[in-house]
Amino acid sequence: MNNMNRRKFIQQTALAAGVLAVPHWLHSEEKINKVKVGLIGVGMRGQVHLANLFKRNDVDVVAFADPDQTYALPRVRKILEKNGKKGVLEFIQGDYDYQKMIETVPMDVVIISTPWEWHIPQGVEALNRKIVVGMEVSGGMNLKECWDIVNASEKNNTPVFAMENVCYRRDVMSIFNMVKKGMFGELLHLQGGYQHDLRGVKFNDGKDAYGDGVEFGDKGISESKWRTPHSLNRNGELYPTHGLGPVGTMIDLNRGNRLLRLSSVATKARGLHNYIIHHPKGGKDHPNAKISWKLGDVVTTSIQTENGETIILSHDTNLPRPYSLAFRVQGTQGLWMNDGNQIYLEGISPEERWEPSKKYLDEHDHPLWKKYEAEAQGSGHGGMDFYVLNALIECVKRKAEFPLDVYDLATWYAITPLSEKSVEKKGALVEIPDFTRGKWKTKKPIFGVGEEY
Amino acid sequence: MNNMNRRKFIQQTALAAGVLAVPHWLHSEEKINKVKVGLIGVGMRGQVHLANLFKRNDVDVVAFADPDQTYALPRVRKILEKNGKKGVLEFIQGDYDYQKMIETVPMDVVIISTPWEWHIPQGVEALNRKIVVGMEVSGGMNLKECWDIVNASEKNNTPVFAMENVCYRRDVMSIFNMVKKGMFGELLHLQGGYQHDLRGVKFNDGKDAYGDGVEFGDKGISESKWRTPHSLNRNGELYPTHGLGPVGTMIDLNRGNRLLRLSSVATKARGLHNYIIHHPKGGKDHPNAKISWKLGDVVTTSIQTENGETIILSHDTNLPRPYSLAFRVQGTQGLWMNDGNQIYLEGISPEERWEPSKKYLDEHDHPLWKKYEAEAQGSGHGGMDFYVLNALIECVKRKAEFPLDVYDLATWYAITPLSEKSVEKKGALVEIPDFTRGKWKTKKPIFGVGEEY
Numbered sequence: 001m002n003n004m005n006r007r008k009f010i011q012q013t014a015l016a017a018g019v020l021a022v023p024h025w026l027h028s029e030e031k032i033n034k035v036k037v038g039l040i041g042v043g044m045r046g047q048v049h050l051a052n053l054f055k056r057n058d059v060d061v062v063a064f065a066d067p068d069q070t071y072a073l074p075r076v077r078k079i080l081e082k083n084g085k086k087g088v089l090e091f092i093q094g095d096y097d098y099q100k101m102i103e104t105v106p107m108d109v110v111i112i113s114t115p116w117e118w119h120i121p122q123g124v125e126a127l128n129r130k131i132v133v134g135m136e137v138s139g140g141m142n143l144k145e146c147w148d149i150v151n152a153s154e155k156n157n158t159p160v161f162a163m164e165n166v167c168y169r170r171d172v173m174s175i176f177n178m179v180k181k182g183m184f185g186e187l188l189h190l191q192g193g194y195q196h197d198l199r200g201v202k203f204n205d206g207k208d209a210y211g212d213g214v215e216f217g218d219k220g221i222s223e224s225k226w227r228t229p230h231s232l233n234r235n236g237e238l239y240p241t242h243g244l245g246p247v248g249t250m251i252d253l254n255r256g257n258r259l260l261r262l263s264s265v266a267t268k269a270r271g272l273h274n275y276i277i278h279h280p281k282g283g284k285d286h287p288n289a290k291i292s293w294k295l296g297d298v299v300t301t302s303i304q305t306e307n308g309e310t311i312i313l314s315h316d317t318n319l320p321r322p323y324s325l326a327f328r329v330q331g332t333q334g335l336w337m338n339d340g341n342q343i344y345l346e347g348i349s350p351e352e353r354w355e356p357s358k359k360y361l362d363e364h365d366h367p368l369w370k371k372y373e374a375e376a377q378g379s380g381h382g383g384m385d386f387y388v389l390n391a392l393i394e395c396v397k398r399k400a401e402f403p404l405d406v407y408d409l410a411t412w413y414a415i416t417p418l419s420e421k422s423v424e425k426k427g428a429l430v431e432i433p434d435f436t437r438g439k440w441k442t443k444k445p446i447f448g449v450g451e452e453y
Numbered sequence: 454m455n456n457m458n459r460r461k462f463i464q465q466t467a468l469a470a471g472v473l474a475v476p477h478w479l480h481s482e483e484k485i486n487k488v489k490v491g492l493i494g495v496g497m498r499g500q501v502h503l504a505n506l507f508k509r510n511d512v513d514v515v516a517f518a519d520p521d522q523t524y525a526l527p528r529v530r531k532i533l534e535k536n537g538k539k540g541v542l543e544f545i546q547g548d549y550d551y552q553k554m555i556e557t558v559p560m561d562v563v564i565i566s567t568p569w570e571w572h573i574p575q576g577v578e579a580l581n582r583k584i585v586v587g588m589e590v591s592g593g594m595n596l597k598e599c600w601d602i603v604n605a606s607e608k609n610n611t612p613v614f615a616m617e618n619v620c621y622r623r624d625v626m627s628i629f630n631m632v633k634k635g636m637f638g639e640l641l642h643l644q645g646g647y648q649h650d651l652r653g654v655k656f657n658d659g660k661d662a663y664g665d666g667v668e669f670g671d672k673g674i675s676e677s678k679w680r681t682p683h684s685l686n687r688n689g690e691l692y693p694t695h696g697l698g699p700v701g702t703m704i705d706l707n708r709g710n711r712l713l714r715l716s717s718v719a720t721k722a723r724g725l726h727n728y729i730i731h732h733p734k735g736g737k738d739h740p741n742a743k744i745s746w747k748l749g750d751v752v753t754t755s756i757q758t759e760n761g762e763t764i765i766l767s768h769d770t771n772l773p774r775p776y777s778l779a780f781r782v783q784g785t786q787g788l789w790m791n792d793g794n795q796i797y798l799e800g801i802s803p804e805e806r807w808e809p810s811k812k813y814l815d816e817h818d819h820p821l822w823k824k825y826e827a828e829a830q831g832s833g834h835g836g837m838d839f840y841v842l843n844a845l846i847e848c849v850k851r852k853a854e855f856p857l858d859v860y861d862l863a864t865w866y867a868i869t870p871l872s873e874k875s876v877e878k879k880g881a882l883v884e885i886p887d888f889t890r891g892k893w894k895t896k897k898p899i900f901g902v903g904e905e906y
Contacts, residue, residue: 185723298641340792354775
């Protein structure tokens with residue numbers, strides 16, 4: 001398909017799907033060979049994206065914005081220097097200097113990797129300037145901002161890519177592949193979550209991001225500065241996307257299916273307090289030992305879907321435990337469990353016996369992983385960081401629809417404020433809005449379909 | 454302690470705990486050396502108990518009642534014959550002949566292993582005749598009957614033993630042991646369930662209990678006769694005790710803790726229909742292919758406790774899958790997962806790495822398992838059937854309080870009707886009654902404490 005035809009095709013598909021407004025950049029005659037990228041937020045996460053962007057020859061990093069001159073800036077400059085990049089503009093004069101960047105520097109895409117509360121406001125501002133947004137993951141601050149990003153994207157005909165890297169995890173993509181081949185039958189029940197002992201991230205010594213200590217907020221640095229206050233003031237599924245994103249692609253979320261309602265329950269909060277009082281730099285007399293933490297140590301969220309599946313999410317970041325995203329993918333013909341890495345497929349596995357899943361994961365390795373294995377190596381998080389960036393850039397170059405879009409982002413983000421509301425009401429049911437406003441009925445699944453991104 | 458002193462001790466403890474009514478049989482001067490046992494229901498489950506009872510020399514099986522003369526009776530007679538038992542009275546004249554048995558045959562204990570809907574009515578009638586009840590597990594039919602059994606037990610000062618064998622499973626008791634030693638710290642989150650592919654049990658050929666086929670109800674036999682209609686007419690956590698019983702002992706359920714409320718969600722129902730249409734003796738034209746099944750294939754129940762733990766139960770009996778009760782026991786210092794058989798203990802396990810749990814299970818083998826390993830062998834379900842019967846008989850001989858009592862039974866059973874109500878309301882919160890009427894505040898945990906039962 002040549003470019004003209006592709007454009008027509010996309011327009012027609014969009015029209016057929018009831019999407020009347022086509023993103024403005026799809027109309028552009030200009031072929032993008034080199035994507036101009038700016039970054040808002042170049043802390044630990046943004047730096048990974050920066051380094052990966054420099055590995056690509058179809059990207060021009062034009063500018064970044066970050067107010068942190070003491071910790072982030074020297075590290076970023078080192079990355080620039082190491083890659084021989086001199087022309088990258090810096091916007092480092094305070095929290096709002098990013099506004100000057102998106103106002104003055106021409107760019108196709110901005111990648112936002114800032115503290116959670118900044119995500120949506122910054123995304124909306126970029127969209128209002130017709131800049132495509134690559135949005136890092138988190139949970140939403142409130143329901144309104146989830147609508148804000150949808151409305152801004154629609155109003156400006158400018159798309160958002162939801163940068164959930166776990167959707168591209170190798171085992172997850174193998175399972176996705178097997179799901180689409182029908183090997184699990186009709187899907188019924190899915191689990192996922194974020195089970196990660198973040199105590200050493202939520203607290204540090206105020207000098208190094210992963211420096212042993214019990215400080216946070218004003219006295220902390222990096223994530224402990226901005227992430228930990230959420231554990232102090234909020235109780236709910238604070239980080240839903242790593243669990244929900246991948247299972248969403250399997251059940252065609254927002255593309256033939258949608259989330260209907262949820263209920264969240266939280267355990268008591270013990271982990272962070274225990275960490276402080278037992279830490280060599282903490283103790284019972286440390287000022288932080290007096291703090292009452294709001295976030296329950298394990299938060300479980302039950303979600304029901306339009307198509308009759310149930311999804312269980314687990315948020316568990318305050319306790320000693322091995323890392324696990326706790327996936328379970330279960331259909332009428334079998335199930336895969338991430339914990340224990342076990343699989344059972346009726347008629348294939350020995351009767352009623354688990355098999356190690358490795359054999360199947362290898363056999364059904366997704367075409368994208370076969371294709372880009374070498375490029376992905378060393379990109380971060382086991383290679384998946386390559387894929388999420390690759391999809392962003394390749395879609396922009398092709399002016400193609402993002403496989404994880406603003407409706408996915410809004411739906412994922414909404415889980416957080418909705419689960420907070422549910423926990424506050426002791427687990428009461430909460431309705432989940434349809435951010436597509438009915439378009440889920442006609443939109444077709446496109447994640448993981450092609451062999452290019 | 455001699456008998457007089459023990460009696461006094463038990464009475465005083467009961468009084469101190471606010472329990473004014475002491476079971477009548479604790480007052481008996483008669484020392485029980487040989488426990489007279491009757492059985493209501495000697496189908497597949499009752500036959501296991503029967504065979505195990507005959508292995509004991511402190512039991513006298515006096516009678517049984519069961520209306521099934523074609524399938525159960527010949528098998529039972531074979532067991533009697535094999536064990537050289539001749540004096541055991543038979544009550545086989547219809548569904549209500551058990552009433553004649555408990556009316557006319559003197560017995561200390563009756564073990565009830567009948568279809569679920571009979572459990573509580575039969576239990577209440579036995580209690581009204583001051584016969585101690587050993588009640589097999591199921592879920593309750595409605596909330597009222599859960600109160601009925603509590604009221605009957607209290608009114609008649611006659612106790613009920615809740616025969617949940619999984620509380621005595623070897624790995625579960627090791628974990629229980631570790632919990633009580635404080636190795637998991639303060640408990641926070643627990644999971645359990647009943648994940649068992651019962652398709653070959655819910656359906657048979659009408660001739661053999663495990664005969665391949667797609668018949669049930671009137672055309673079925675054994676469990677397919679009575680169990681399967683529950684899948685047809687009910688949607689909820691139909692079999693809560695295998696999951697909830699064991700985690701209940703770990704969190705001191707009804708003895709310092711109680712369940713507050715639950716929410717249940719169910720997937721669509723596909724498994725049983727698929728089984729029928731794909732079975733060689735079924736097919737799309739089989740009459741049962743037209744049936745619409747009510748029970749969702751996976752039902753997930755979230756429970757909140759007084760002490761701030763959360764419990765997630767999974768009921769999954771219509772799908773192809775390996776057997777798993779899906780236990781997870783998580784506290785401030787680590788967690789155990791049944792699936793994958795993995796454990797992590799802070800400060801003991803290598804940092805953030807799972808360990809196979811076997812080493813810990815062996816090391817913390819419960820004293821009861823060390824003591825009775827030989828006796829337990831071959832008793833059924835990996836040995837645990839010995840323990841549940843042993844606890845019943847030893848408590849009766851000692852006139853001691855049951856470690857799993859009528860309040861546990863009522864609480865467990867209540868999950869079923871409450872979860873049905875919740876599923877019907879799309880997962881709405883439902884309050885769980887306090888069947889102890891406040892006694893949970895003072896009752897002390899006694900399960901797994903001693904070394905005798």
